[in-house]
Amino acid sequence: MTAIERPLPRPELETEELLVNMGPQHPSTHGVLRLVIRTDGEMVRETWPHIGYLHRCFEKIAQEVTFPQVVPYTDRLDYLASMNNAHSYCMAVERLAGIKIPPRAEYLRVIFSELNRIASHLLAFGTYALDLGAFTPFLYGFRERELLLDIFEKVSGGRLLYHYPRIGGVARDITPEIAKDIEQFIRIFPQKWAEYNTLLSYNKIFIERTANVGVILPQTAIRYGLTGPCLRGSGVAYDIRKAHPYSVYDKVDFQIAVGQGEKGTVGDCWDRYWVRMVEMMESLKIVDQCLKGLPEGPVQAKVARVLRLPDGEAYTRAENPRGELGFYIVSDKKRTNAVRCRVRAPSFCNLSVTHEVAKDCLVADVVAIVGSIDIVLGEVDR
């Protein structure tokens, strides 16, 4: 806490600065993030994010339990994007083990990863509206997310923690009924999306609250290692699905959503928000294409019951709804568990920029900025 005492240029009028603890029990900190903000009246001079409140030793656990047993734990990293997390982890193990998974499983993984991206962005949209004081979009977002959760429940049995991608494929095949549900969702969603835009995206108050607020310059974003919508919101067209295609992403056609500075400056909160909104529609396109091109075949490759990986290390990354989720695994052929498992969590890296961005702004802006970065504390603290 020594940094707090660092003197800043004094304002003209002698005022008293206040050190305020925002969180961990605060309505707008997305879980248990603790922000220490130094304020001068309504102006925030500096913000320090404090993390670790939700630490659950994920990496240590991942080194203790066997490889298939880690998969349900990855669900709990970014609990809003379980499909994507497990996808990334399974890819790492498969790469080390040299398992080639059946094409149908690849397609299913992509379909559900993208649907989960929509679900996650719907929640991000809703909570962001909540941060800015609009309650209703939150529930509308939940309403559509519920449709997705029903689909996930049908296919995986879980509503939040799916444990659907498994090492060597996916847990279950989809039934025609599930395929129909997904098609139905693809049909109705664009109209709901337009409603969100009417209600929130193009609302003048919302634009005023987010445009030109919390501008992250492209170079700042790159310097802090931001990924995902936070990076693309700053106008950098970097998406792992395009830059380093994995799974079947090279076979589908979609655009990278990039912040244009449509309502204000490139890299402001509105841009980050808008990237998420556009990504929902792009994900819908991917799901549509994958569903149409879904090959027949098994969904699970042959995997040894007691999985031992050869000596080696692997790092795989996947585009999570929040950015680049990487798993680095070191394995030993004598062991059934990883020697080292390290997670490169997007929320953790994205959160680091808060200190740089959330300063010399209003208290309300801090909420808007933290909300627009869209962190999940389960992943930040791991």
Add this chain to the structure above:
Amino acid sequence: MAPKQNPVAQYFANIYQAVATTLLGMKLTIGYFFRKPVTMLYPEMRPVVQPGARGLHEFDEAKCIACKMCMTACPVDCLVIEFEGRGKDAFITRYDIDYQKCLFCQLCCDACPTEGIRMTGKWDLASYDRAGCLVRFARPKSTEEIRKFREDFARAEAEKKRKAAEAKAKAAAEAKPAAAPEPEKKSEG
């Protein structure tokens, strides 16, 4: 970036936008006001659980072969199994799942070779105390029963052993030079 506008025009445009977008939003919300809610009245209307949902476990003692695969597969060690005997005739004395620890990951069910343990859609798992979180799936057995099974099992084992020894002796008697000792099975539990 919006084209640079005359500040006066910008001022009025802002006011217009603020009013217009507010009215649009209000039109949308009032539309929902007159529509039927999508939520359900919970205790009266129960949500339909999809087939294959991962809820409370269901344990079939008859199918269990006491192979302990579920116990091994569990990432959180929430499963405890104790039994007498082995294989198809195993006598399960204890099959507990501690739902304070359970992840509902279904790895136990996937590991089970006989589908003796599987998950049902039962999701209403609240209990008033911690003791309620520990669910004993196996039918409780009296010590008498266990003792009886032990005796029976020991007798059967002895019988089996005797038979095996007899067969061995017979085989040895039939072909003396080709005698090889049968690998001994290790008994578990």
Add this chain to the structure above:
Amino acid sequence: MQEFVHFLQHDVLARISPPLGALPDQIVLLGAILVGAAPIVAFMAVIAMAWTYGERRIAGFIQARYGPNRVGPEGVLQPLADGIKLLAKEDIAPAGADRPLYELAPLLVFVGALLPFVALPFSEKWVISSMAAGVFYVLAFEAIEVIGIIMAGWAPNSKWSLYGGMRLAAQMVAYEIPMGLCLLTVVALAGTLNLGQICQMQGGAFGVGNWMVWPWVSPFATLAFFMFFVGGLAATKRAPFDLPEAESELVAGFHTEYSGIRFAFFFMAEYAAMYVVCAVATVCFLGGWHGPFREWLAPAAGAPTISDLLGKAVQVKTADGAWFVWANLWGALSVLGKWAFWKPMLYELLGAFYLIAKSFFLLFVMVWMRWTLPRIRIDQVIYMCLKVLLPFSLLCVLGAAAQTVFTDWNLLHWLLSAGK
């Protein structure tokens, strides 16, 4: 005030029994205040309770869900259950709180919300004090609420509360100016500060033709109405101006540390203040108690008043030497069978119905807006007040002044009501 006391003395008490009529003014007034205060508090409580339920139900439907529906039929008893819960709750004060101020603050806020009801008409005759400067009075006593809330922000020794209090003070002080100017528009057009008189001249054709809000009466008043409503949203800290209690920024603002019955006071004060703003808007812009079909019930010029009727009915009996009220109960009850008694009663009742219905409609719009819009930032709140509302409300006042000078209000009134 004086007339009211005289009315009580001569028309009510003296007719019940002559010695009662000889009671001194002050005693009568004190009695009237005590008797009169109870219904106001009750009315305020009922409004607050009705709207806590209404707000949650409306929010529910807007958000495609049900809202409270468990306690009583359709959940209408929910506010009662909440009230009992709040009353029964432990009253917690944070350590380090300034106890006297902490305890005084909710009361001040409550009193501040209660005082405007004194000048607020409920119907043409149903008004506690028809004071000359009614418009001004209603605006003034919101100031007490501001002080109460600053106190509530400071006393619990919580930073979030302090922020809430400061924000509210800034907001309310700023928005009082455009709100006052918007009302001044009406005052300029009507030529009086008396709420009753302002309302009285808005009848017009069919009871709706002459409302201030209609552009043909005065386009400036139309504009002023909308600005008054926006200002009212800000002054009652309703979304999108709910920064003082912005839950995503300040936890709960100035009432973060309050619980139980003290919290209930804040809550009731908020809804009462909302009703006051809506009722003032109704009285000044939306024709108050005027509405269709009401003039059919209008009493004729020489028609006896209710108190006349009552007095007469009672007096028949007093001639026999029976002094007490219960002795004359039959006479009093017999009045109930007369249309002449019911007609003015219905006339007032219909007026009250129109006024409260219109106010409730505005309240509904407030709730509707709250569940639609995001929250504005504090600098935008002040920008909106000083750079948008203030110039336009000044324009309204000037325009209205010009209108009264160049066109005769009475002429316009005459033209519009010529049809009937």
Add this chain to the structure above:
Amino acid sequence: MSDFFQHFGQTVAFIAITAVVIGSALAATFAKSIVHASFALFFTLLGMAGYYFLLGADFLGITQVIIYVGGILVLLLFGVLLTSRSLDQLQIRSRASYIAASAVGLAVLAMLWKAIIRGPWQHVTPVVPQQTTQSLGRLLLTDYLLAFEFSSVTLLAALIGAAYIVRRREK
């Protein structure tokens, strides 16, 4: 008899209001915390409004509330609450300041006393003008227009001056 009660009631009200005013004024003077002093001032100002109401000057009473309570006191509280904590504990630091403050206070008291003694007091039956607001407005815009305008211009000048003093200087 009614007349007696009229006076009696007024007297009671006057005494009650005076008690509030004097009590809160004393509290404002001797309060340890400047915040408490400010809140005590609130009751003093409200009591003053009560005097106006008692005299039948309802418009003036409301103005007192709206200007002093709603405006000035809120600004005062704003200043007090947003400035440094060191002001929280108000205390007179030295004997010299004690003496100086007492001297000034006594001087003011002496002047007031003289005014009270010299004042041409007479008993008039209070005539409650029915239309205080209108007559006040008329007077302000006719006889006292110059004074009215002058005071408003003075206030405006003060406002601009304050804004000028607290402006941010470019370096």
